[in-house]
Amino acid sequence: MVLHRNLGPFDTTAIGLGEMPLTIENNLGPAKGVETIHAALDAGCRQIDTAWAYYCSGGEEQTGEKLIREAMSSWKGPKDEVLIATKVGHYRNFTDGKPTWDVDGSPENLIKCAKESAYELGVDTIDLLYLHRPDPKIPYGESIEAMKEIYDAGIAQTLGVSNASIEQMDIAQKILGDALVAVQNQYSPIYLETQDTLEHAARIGISFVCWSPLGGFRKPKDETKFDPFRKIAEAHGVSYQQVVLAWELAKDDHVFVIPGAHRPETILDSLKAGDLKLTPEELQMLP
Ligand SMILES: NC(=O)c1ccc[n+]([C@@H]2O[C@H](COP(=O)([O-])OP(=O)(O)OC[C@H]3O[C@@H](n4cnc5c(N)ncnc54)[C@H](OP(=O)(O)O)[C@@H]3O)[C@@H](O)[C@H]2O)c1
Secondary structure: OOOEEEEEEEEEEOOOEEEEEEHHHOOOHHHHHHHHHHHHOOOOOOOOEEOOOOOOOOOOOOHHHHHHHHHHHHOOOHHHHOOOEEEOOOEEEEEEOEEEEEOOHHHHHHHHEEEEEEEHHHOOOOEEEEEEEOHHHOOHHHHHHHHHHHHHHOOEEEEEEEEEHHHHHHHHHHHHHHHHHEEEOEEEEEEEEOOOHHHHHHHHOEEEEEEEOOOOOOOOOHHHHHHHHHHHHHHHOOHHHHHHHHHHOOOOOOOOOEEEOOHHHHHHHHHHHHOOOOOOHHHHHHO
């Protein structure tokens, strides 16, 4: 069984499927996407992470949420056990011909996108809705007030913030109270700058969800950061990715990981990380 933990009111898996690679640039098509989601769910994964903005720049919007709806409607398992999280506040564009992630944290846009997310996911109420990223053009509290309006209208059961600093987490908790259940920040062996927010999440009683927990799907600048993980993986006869995820989960019980995958094989391997117990000596060798 995949390791379970409590995220707000949800009993879900500590390892979720990050949906982004299935619908942004270089994805392997919707059939492979559905196959990957079904493989994860069949293996016991009960958390999927998507966003309004997980589509290819210039292409059809919300394809990530549409793919999840399609996969959930054709999956024969217990749908009500699955926590589906999405995010609002980002959209795709081009800058100098390159696909980009732009932000619009205006209250009107957040409320409009939340309704669209619920519609495309095929639900009345979204399980967990994050504010994807602070918009420097909008005071953070204004974006968070819009999230409260979304919650009060019953469009989201619980709320999260993402790419948030300690100060922003505190602003969000002050306005949202118990509706705020998680912060989703980048965290991995190549990105430890958010350690302070991981610790703060524990202090204020919310979950910490690591995005790009394996360092992302682009080749990292410094591959050597993974060397100690590779060494431990060899001793256990598992992939180094499993060791990375197990190390993150060992940080504390409020930590979750959402590894991305383009295909069933990688998420099936990642889901085993909850069974991997690292010794205190091994954890000492890691950051
Ligand atoms: N909140 C935010 O602003 C934000 C930003 C970025 C990402 N995210 C979320 O975080 C999720 C994960 O991030 P990510 O997809 O960027 O990066 P990631 O999870 O760090 O890495 C994904 C890459 O790792 C590979 N992989 C995964 N498990 C593996 C395993 N067990 N063995 C070998 N390779 C493995 C995948 O390979 P294959 O490609 O071969 O399957 C994929 O290329 C996203 O899907 C998204 O949901 C959130």
